[in-house]
Amino acid sequence: MPGVSARGLSHEARRQLAVNLTRVVTLYRSILDAYIIEFFTDNLWGTLPCSWQEALDGLNPPQLATLLLGMPGEGEVARYRSVWPLTLLALKSTAYALAFTRTPGFQTPSEFLENPSQSSRLTAPFRKHVRPKKQHEIRRLGELVKKLSDLTGCTQVVDVGSGQGHLSRFMSLGLGLMVKSIEGDQRLVERAQRLDQELLQALQKEEKRNPQVVHTGPRHRPHHVVRWVDPTALCEELLLPLENSPQSEARLLLTGLHACGDLSVALLRHFCRPEVAALASVGCCYMKLSDPGGYPLSQWVAGLPGRELPYRLREGACHALEEYAERLQKAGPGLRTHCYRAALETVIRRARPELRRPGVQGIPRVHELKIEEYVQRGLQRVGLDPHLPLNLAALRAHQAQENRVVAFFSLALLLAPLVETLILLDRLLYLQEQALPFS
Known part of the structure; x- marks a missing residue:
């Protein structure tokens, strides 16, 4: 359109x-x-x-x-x-x-033409336990984060609201990035850790079966943290570099797949900190935004008559x-x-x-x-x-x-x-009001 x-x-x-x-x-x-x-x-x-x-x-x-x-x-x-x-x-x-x-693009992505339930662009170990839609999402977002890493020189990623860790595993064990996964649900973190171990074993078996396929890059296991991120306050854990990291690598890349409601807002607020080099966020669930707090963010939109977006409008x-x-x-x-x-x-x-x-x-x-x-x-x-x-x-x-x-x-x-445009534009104006040069 x-x-x-x-x-x-x-x-x-x-x-x-x-x-x-x-x-x-x-x-x-x-x-x-x-x-x-x-x-x-x-x-x-x-x-x-x-x-x-x-x-x-x-x-x-x-x-x-x-x-x-x-x-x-x-x-x-x-x-x-x-x-x-x-x-x-x-x-x-x-x-x-x-x-x-x-x-x-609602046409079937080319990676699913041969098999609608398996992405041809993800190896079998990374597809296990992951639905086709999520396979596509973690691959696309993970590869974007890797490009940001190459552009900024940052190799440390913080995956906020990481859930069962599918994105974190792909970025760390698949793309060679150092990843900290932050999730508020202890049960999801425990499952993510079990899936980490399962994936590592599957990758080792794959390398034994195919010795000609050598994994050349570093293989970092995700570092999982149980922490609830308050959308109204800075989370110090989120901004801390991974342990034993050189100071030159201290700046971070933030990402969040399906960063629901105020979690997207929290990522934006942390993005304004000097410790953060880049942000790749896929937000969702606008109806869960708090008002005030989650919307409006910018002073400009907050001052406009008619800026109110009640639940039904945000849900639509x-x-x-x-x-x-x-x-x-x-x-x-x-x-x-x-x-x-x-x-x-x-x-x-x-x-x-x-x-x-x-x-x-x-x-x-x-x-x-x-x-x-x-x-x-x-x-x-x-x-x-x-x-x-x-x-x-x-x-x-x-x-x-x-x-x-x-x-x-x-x-x-x-x-x-x-x-949706008004919500996204409000976030963009907020970043401009923080005097970020690239907004």
Whole structure:
């Protein structure tokens, strides 16, 4: 999708972008703040301008993917059935123009073409106990950290929130870096240490079987530390170099894969310290950011009207617009899940008005169920009588609005990258306010 590159913007342009983002988010907050499971209970379709309803009503999922979300389309799919209102076209153009450039690739990575469960770019010992997605992630992030090490001359890495240590093992035993792994959960650290030993033994066996394959680089076992990193305070352990390290190697590289919520913020704060040479962080779970503390970080964004991002907005920013657009293009029956769940919510509210938006454990094979079957199973999931009398005519009427539910959800996803951009831009402005020369 088109967008704006943060790298090419001046400091003033970044500030102005933050201003524009808060204005747009404020203008369309009602869409962003809506819960799709309340589509029927709160009449979300009725909250849209009538002209938007007319333009979107009747569009099938592939048309929504192309005309609204900007995915490639051909023939009838790519044609507007009617003249869209200027306000809806302006929303679409604004969403494209103000979001940071996104270059997703949902095609299967080449490393999984031969075997979808095994990366061809990781040797067998590093793939064990690691799911394909994680194999791809640790390889990509580990290789990036290695490049940063080569550029900065730093060989010491601190992996924060290291979990079971998959990334740490790849960087240390695979790429020859000295790695300190910091994790707050004692049980995960103990498992990581067992997996370290298992991997070392597997590598030794591999070298015996293939003596012609000689491991030439240093092989450092990760150094694990049990420590909870407080996002509001500096962690001295995080900033300490590894034991027996020459003073010339004292500066550190920080990394974190899936640095959840405030952990990403903690990494940024430590990145501003002179002991740290570089940071490679993959953040996630924006909804777990604390406010204040995790967002906003920068003084500039903190001073803007409309900068508030409540839980629902931050949770929506975690969704991948492109992934959903691909689902729309395929028009699979799984798209009806939101409609079914919204219909279930109407039954729950009638039975227990005080019970709102309860979590419903996953109901398998939703696309094969009739709507009343889904509702009965859903009622059981939330502790209500699955044999409650149902208004089948009302449920059928809800099901007939499936495309409207999908259209509203698509509108929210169109806007979600703007929220993510504001969060990331706030972090960038924070680094600039710390007078870091490369921000």
